[in-house]
Amino acid sequence: MSTEFVNLTTVSCQRFKCSGRGLILPFGIEACMSIQLRAVLYFIILIYLFLGIAIIAGIHMSAIETITSRKKKVRYPDPEEKDKYITVEVPKWNNIGANVTPEILLSIIEIIKNRFEAEELGPGTIIGSAAYKLLIICALCIVSINAPETRRIKLYNVFLVTSFFGLFAYIWLFIVLSLISKDVVDLWEATITFLMFPLVVILAYLGEKRFFASKEIDMEEEERKLILAPPELDETGTPRSFRKEELLQFLRDLDQSTNLSLEDKAQLFAVNLSESMPRSRMQYRIQGARMLTGGKSLFLNLPDRLQEIYQRAVKSQPFGGAISTDHEDGGRKRTSTFNIDENPHMAILEFASSSYAVLNGEQRVTVEVTRHGFIDSIIRFRLDTIDGTATAGEDYEKLSEEFKMESGQQEKKITIHLIDDNQWEPDETFFVKLSLPEGEEKHAKVSSKTIALVTIINDDEPGFIQFEESITIVKESVGKAEIKVARVNGADGRVTVHYRTKDIDARARKDYQPAASELVFEHGEISKIIAIPIINDMETEKDESFVVELYNPTGGTQIGKHAKTVVTMINDDDYKTMANKMASLVQVDIDKLSVAKTTWGQQFHEAMNVKGGDLETAKFSHYVGHSLSFCWKVLFAFVPPTSIAGGWLTFFVSLFFIVILTAIVGDVAAILGCLIGLKDSITAISFVALGTSLPDTFGSMIAAKNSKTADDAIGSIIVSNSFNVFLGLGIPWLIAAVYWESQNLPFTVKADDLTFSVLVFSICCVLGMIVLIFRRFLGIFGKAELGGPTIPKYICSIFFVLLWIGYLTLTGLQAYGYIKW
Secondary structure (H helix, E strand, C coil), X not given: CCCCCCCCCCCCCCCCCCCCCCCCCCCHXXXXXXXXXXXXXXXXXXXXXXXXXXXXXXXXXXXHHHHHCCXXXXXXXXXXXXXXXXXXXXXXXXXXXXXXXXXXXXXXXXXXXXXXXXXXHHHHHHHHHHHHHHHHHHHHHHHHCCCCCEECCCCHHHHHHHHHHHHHHHHHHHHHHHHHCCCEECHHHHHHHHHHHHHHHHHHHHHHCCCCCCCCCCHHHHHHHHCCCCCCECCCCCECCCXXXXXXXXXXXXXXXXXXXXHHHHHHHHHHHHCCCCCCHHHHHHHHHHHHHCCCCCCCCCCHHHHHHHHHHHCXXXXXXXXCEEHHHCCEECCCXXXXXXXXXXXXXXXXXXXXXXXXXXXXXXXXXXXXXXXXXXXXXXXXXXXXXXXXXXXXXXXXXXXXXXXXXXXXXXXXXXCCCCCCCCCEEXXXXXXXXXXXXXXXXXXXXXXXEEEEECCCCCCEEEECCCEEEEECCCCEEEEEEEEECCCCCCEEEEEEEEXXXXXXXXXXXXXXXXXXXXXXXXXXXXXXXECCCCCCCCXXXXXXXXXXXXXXXXXXXXXXXXEEEECHHHHHHHHHHHHHHHHHHHHCCCCCCCCHHHHHHHHCCHHHHCHHHCCHHHHHHHHHHHHHHHHHCCCCCCCCHHHHHHHHHHHHHHHHHHHHHHHHHHHHHHHHCCCXXXXXXXXXXHHHHHHHHHHHHHHHHHCCCCHXXXXXXXXXXXXXXXXXXHHHHHHHHHHHHHCCCCEECCCHHHHHHHHHHHHHHHHXXXXXXXXXXXXXXXXXXXXXXXXXXXXXXXXXXXXXXXXXXXXXXXXXXCCCC
């Protein structure tokens, strides 16, 4: 043991405090440093080591994600064509047991370093980390959801199984160390502790597969989950993450008047697609580590110049611009955008459409709210109007009231009155918001379409007539080019306009049929279609164009800003090339999110640039994190990429780095605690537990905000806690018990501090789980584990924080003898 200083402020080269605490540290040069300086340096080094562990743990998790995401091809009967089969890819691995943490390695390293004798740092870190994750991370996840949104645990069977074993794991520790054989771990006890890990994995897997479900199996639901649409392939035969029809539909929904490049449109679609991509809990943990260190994001971020366009042109589209595929069920296409809650008595409300248009002269607009799911109940909902360019009291009558759907009623139409002032105004918009009154959350929830856009089309003037687009691109084989003509800023009276075609480099009667005619807009009509026949001469030609122009308006109308549109005819091969180029750009953006498609060159590029080179969306916090972690990033860029050997080489090399860093963390934490007078048990549950849990903290908060369920946010916490005990204590106990058994001596574990910490944590764990159960089943909390009404969710969050503070306080008082145990 080391010799202690009598006076902590004294500098001595002869007496070296805490010199015997580490396996690698301390260095001899520290002998001449003051204790205060050494304590500060060790604290800084500990923080920096946590940063390094976060980065290499992210790489290690990328390897696990790559390995567990491997798929196999399976043939299923085609549900639409008899006697035919479709080939789909399904995961080969299940990632339930993929939870390797530094706490486990610290405990193993410590038992070996200490010559198979038990110490406090490793076990204390496991228990302290469990307390932090369950209490603090849950508290943060509960309040991170904007009111009144909620997140419920979907795989509740898995949650119940892992919760039971998560609590039982710590009760088992208490039984082993205090009741069966006090302060001694026998070989059979260590063996059972270790074997509980595969048992939990098996039971959790069976729970995920609904093995314990008591209700009858819904075969239609099972078929919907099982049958997947085969992926679309690009020109090289590589599967795409989307279908080209989705891309084309997105482009049609996108505001074409915006001057966007092909790359910008591809980026917008990629962001829209990534928002509905399935995410694993491992990806959220990787993102948490990268967020902490200013690394490349696994979520696509738009620069400011595109963010506004995305919000206006994409988010305002019906269904929010979302791709209508149910990713949680494997990607099979669906025709609906809502998910029926697990509660069979839950009703789901949404607008029938996300946008409505009405002539001002009609003086009213009718919006429709539809109900899905459970219909045999009376449901109340609320509608509130929000000003856009239209103003309540001047352009429409403000609406802010509750409505009721009777039992069995599936739709409700509500009329909003407009104010026609007989003065010309441009087309104006306002919004209608759908929400639930207080207390109604236990009967119903709102789906994705909760905001409806209402456009008031002015009809006090004849308006302007113009082409909707100034450029129209068609395939040569299209047959007819359909060009839309719009009447804007007025729809009063009967008006007409003439149109004609003119050659540019296309020739009339050779490449297209010339047209010259008149369009008639009756009162209230706001759009017409001009159809120009296109002649397909079956010859390979360059792109050719002609003009369609509007002229001679009558009835008081005028020509608008798009008086002409240029129609460009491209041959089918060129059209396919353009579409494929767009699709390729989208796939490139999506591939940037993958953790399984990296190369050494990409790793060094990402390591040496903020956010992996995405400077356009980088913020100040990213630059700070990148600057602090730059050396670690460059060092770990030498780790083989996940594209080599299916991720296995990355797995083992990154695990080697984690072992080295964890060993150093053990030394630094032990010496830091020694220098400032903290016992190892307190250092473990505070500094070390918090530092090793930072990536999980950010990962769980990201999962809470971005996932549709609470499984990846808090479900993974419970899984991690039970695995940490059965692996983090089971493995070192088994190793030490075997060693001491061979020496015919008992494996002694001085467990006074440990068992008290376990007891206090178990009480906190039970109280925390009771709160989560109440939150799931009580309407005051939104009937969900996360989110809900503002005041109740903050009360729950504060309660969790107080539990954690109480755990630290009681454990500390016992460790220093203020509480006798």
